[in-house]
Amino acid sequence: MNSDGRSLREELVTTAVAMLESETQQLLSLRAVARRCGVSHNAPYHYFSDKDELLAAVASVGFRMLAQIIREEGVTVPGLSRAYIRFAQGSPEMVRLMFGPCDFIAQGALEFEEASRDAFSLLLEGTRAAYPVVDEHELIRRAVELWSLLHGFVSLLQGNALSHVPRDAMPTPESMSALFASRLGHSVPSSETSED
Template identity: 35%
Template sequence: MSTSTAYHHGNLRAALIAAAEALLEKAGLEGVSLREAARAAGVSHNAPYRHFPSREALLAAVAAAGFARLAAAMDTAEPGSRAACRAYLGFAAAHPALYRLMFGPGLSKDAHPELRAAAGAAMRPLRAISAAGASREAAVGVWALLHGLAVLLADGQLADDLAARPEELAEVALATYGAGLRAAAAAPGSG
C-alpha cells in the first residue's frame, strides 16, 4: 500500500472504514478483517480495537458510511424523483460489494444503531415518492424495482450491454411501473 493512503495521525476510525471498504471491493466480504484493515491503514493490528470491538462492528460502520454516501448521491436530485432513483441504481452499480453488504442479511440493523439511522436516512428520498402522491405501497414497489435491478447489477446477472446503462434501466422500469399504476387507477372499480 502506498504511504499516501495509509493512516497518518488523522482520523483512525475513518481510515479503518476506508481501508475495510477497499478490502471489501477488492477481496469480497471474506477478505475484510480487523487485522487486514489495520495493515491497509498502516497501523498496528491492535489499533482497530480502539474503535471497533469486532469485525461485525467494523462492517456495520462500513455499511453505515455506504448508506451515508447513497443518501448524498440521491440528495443531489429532487426527493422522490426519477433522478434520485437513477442515483440509487448508479450507486449500486459503482459499488457492488458495498451495496451487497448494506442490504445483505449479514448485519442486523437493530444491533447497530448507527447503521439503522444511516439506512433510514438513505431511504428518505425514496419515501418522498409517497409524499408526492403515491401510496406507501407504490413507494415500496419503486424500491423493489430499484433494489431488484441493483442486485442484478451487483451480482453480474445482466448482459454487459444492459449493465453498462443502469440509469436507462431505471428509467424503463420506472416508466413501465408508473404506466401500470396509472392503468390500475383508471380501471373501473379501482376508486
C-alpha cells in the same frame, strides 16, 4: 488524530470502505484493515469489538453515500432510479454488504439505523413528490415497491443474469420509473422525467 485531522476510527472505516471496492466483505478483517492503515493489529479493537461492528460502520457509510447520490440526482422518482442504479453499479460490494445478510447490524445498530433511515426518508420524499395524495402507509408501500423494483434490477445486473440482453434493450432509469408509475395507474409528471 492523524495529520489530516481524522481519528483512527474514521481512518479505519475509510480504509475498509476503500478495501471493499476491490475485495469482498469476506476478505475484510480488522487485522487486514489495521495493516493497510499501518497500525498494530490490536488498534482496531479500541473502536470495534469485532469484524461485525466494523462492517456495520462500513454499511453506514454506504447508506450515506447512497443518500448523497440521491441528492445529486434529484429527489424524484427518476432521480431515485438513476441514483440507485448508479450507486449499485459503482459500488457492487457495498450494495451486497448493505442489503445482504445483516448479521452485523446488532453490533452497530444506532449508526446503521440512522444512516439507513436517512436514505429511506429520501425514497419516501421522492415517492411523495410524485404521488402526493396518499396516506402514510400507502406512501411507504409505494416507496418499498419502487425500491424493490430497482433492487431487483440491479441484483440481476450484478449477478450477470442479463449479460445476454442487448445493451440497447436494457431498461433505463426513466423506463423503470415509467414502469413503476404505470403499475400505480399514473404517469410520472413531465417535470419528473426531464433530464437536467
